[in-house]
Amino acid sequence: MMSKKEEKSEHKKMTVTIQGHEVILQFAEKANPQVAIQVKQALLGTYLLTAREE
Numbered sequence: 932m933m934s935k936k937e938e939k940s941e942h943k944k945m946t947v948t949i950q951g952h953e954v955i956l957q958f959a960e961k962a963n964p965q966v967a968i969q970v971k972q973a974l975l976g977t978y979l980l981t982a983r984e985e
Contacts, residue, residue: 943958 945956945958947954947956
């Protein structure tokens, strides 16, 4: 049996599969605008690295 805290955190998770890779998104109580910038930089960095390898 899950505690109320565990149940609450389960509602803030989303699992998606992207090109065969499972990705779990977990959402915080408060918005953090810096996260959008960090995600953008990580995605662009990964894209640039893979673009060079091709």
